[in-house]
Amino acid sequence: MSKKGDHVEPIPLLGRFGSNLEAGIVGLPNVGKSTLFNILTNSCIPAENFPFCTNDPNHSRVAVPDERFDFLVNYHKPASSVPAFLQITDIAGLVKGASEGQGLGNAFLSHIRAVDAIFHVVRVFEDEEVSHVEGNVDPVRDLQIISDELILKDIEFVQTRYDSVAQVVKRQPNDKTKKLELESVEKILEFIKQKKEIRTEAWKAAEVEILNQMQLLTAKPVIYLVNMTANDYIKKKNKWLPKIKEWIDSRTKEPLIPVSAQFEKRLTELPDNEAREKYCKECGATSNLPKVIKTGYHALQLVHFFTAGSDEVKCWTIRAGTKAPQGAGKIHTDFERGFICAEIMAFNDFKELGSEGACRASGKYLQKGKEYIMNDGDIVLFKFNVSQPQKKK
Helix, strand or coil, rough: CCCCCCCCCCCCCCCCCCCEEEEECCCCCCCCCCHHHHHHCCCCCCCCCCCCCCCCCCCCCEECCCHHHHHHHHHCCEEECCCEEEEEEEECCCCCHHCCCCCCCHHCCCCHCCCEEEEEEEEECCCCCCCCCCCCHHHHHHHHHHCCCCHHHHHHHHHHHHHHHHHHHCCCCHHHHHHHHHHHHHHHHHHCCCCHHHHHCCCCHHHHHHHHHHHHHHCCEEEEEEEEEEHHHHHHHCCCCHHHHHHHHHCCCCCCCCHHHHHHHHHHHHHHHHHHHHHHHHHCCCCCCCHHHHHHHHCCHHHHHHEEEEEEEEEEEEEEEHHHHHHHHHHHHHHHEEEEEEEEHHHHHHHHCCCCHHHHHHCEEECCCCCCCCCCCCEEEEECCCCCCCCCC
C-alpha cells in the first residue's frame, strides 16, 4: 500500500502540448529535401538544382501507415474512413553562417522554430549535375554545420532571455519566482554554451516549463534521413553510413534512416501498386517512407485511438499521456465537458477475440474514468451527458 505523498508527478514533455504538431524537413541546399517532401506528400513543388529554391516553407500532410487501421476498415467496411496524419513542412536550405544572417538566415531559423520535430536530410550521393553548397560531399561536416548553427541561434536566444530576466531581478530583488527563473535560464545558457543540444539533457519540471516557453531549436527531436543513390540504397551500402552513425551516436543516439529520393521517385513513376511490388521484388529493396512517416509521428510523442463502426473508422491523434476526458474532447468539446466514462477495447484484444461481444464476454471491454491515460490503439466509445449549458467565462 502506497503512503500519502508517494505519488510523483511526471516531468512534462519538451515541446508544445497538442496534437496538431509538425515535422520540418531541414538540411543544406541541394541535399534532396524538396524531392523527398514531394514524394512523401505527393506534392509538386519546385525541386531545382540551385540554393534556396524553397524560399517560403511548404506545408502538407501525409497519412500515417497503420496496419491496425487497415484491419478495422476491412472488418467494418465503413461508409468512410479517416487515417491519422503527419503534418510536414519543407524548409529552405541552411548554409554556414545562418545564425548570423547568411543565406536565408534568420527566416530559415524562424521556420524551424515553428515546427516541433526535425527530419534532418543529409546527402551522401555524388552527382556532378547537382551542386553541393560546400563544394564536395562530406555528410559529417554537413551535419556539424547545421548542429552548430542551431546551437549558436539558441545561445543568442537564451542570452536575450537571461538579460531580460536579470534586469527584472535587479529591479525586484525580492521576487522569488523571477530569481528561480533566472537560475534556470542561467543553467540552460551554460549548458548550450558547451555546444550541447537541449534535448540530450534530463531537465527538471520547472526547467522544462521554461524551455517550452522558448521553443529552442535544439530541444526538438531529430530523425536523420541519409539520402543516397538508388544503387547504394538497393545494396544497403555506402561508405559514409558508419561515420554518420558514429557522429549521431556520440551525441544523441537518435534514429538514422537510409532513404533514396532517386529510388522513391522511380517507384512513383511506375503505373500501379502491382508494378511497384514487382520492381521491389526484382531489386530486393522496398520503400523506407512508411518508416520515415511513423518515426516522425512518434518522435512528436503522438499516438492515436480509434472510433470504429459501420458508419466510420477514424483515427484520433493525441499527445502521449493524454487522459480520457481530453481524448474525448478531440471528438467534440461536449464529450469532454460532460464526460462520464470511456469504454475501451485494446486493439490486440479485439483482433484476437474477433468481436466486441467476445471482448465483453472475456472481460476485455473495460470502463475507464477521468484519470485513465489513453493508450495508442485503444478502440473507444465515450459516454457523456451535458445537461446544463456551458458556463460563460
